[in-house]
Amino acid sequence: MAKSRNNLLGVGGQRKKLSRAEQQGAGPARDNDRKAAEDKKQELVRKMRERAAGAEAAPAQDAPAES
Template sequence: MAKSRNNLLGVGGQRRKLSKGDQQGSAPARAADRKAAEDQKQELLRRMRERAQGQQQES
């Protein structure tokens, strides 16, 4: 019989260790990084939509 596939302990890598600052809740820099990443994603989506609309209008 094959090994149990229901036991996924350890699958998916290790958890990231939290720094003392993160543990204490002082992570405004991470929030700013997250906001910057979200802004980049929105800008990328906007450019992709514009490009797709331009291709539809040319057809």
């Protein structure tokens, strides 16, 4: 019996599973966008902490002056 040429299952190795974004060609660009967004978030959190630390120090200085 002749070898079947229609069944090519397993020929050519395995392929990486791609997400929908990667299938549409937005793989690496999307990763860069995520990194940029994370950097902006970290900068915002840092600024908010600095303001909160400044706001805590200001009332402490004002309190003794009222007495």
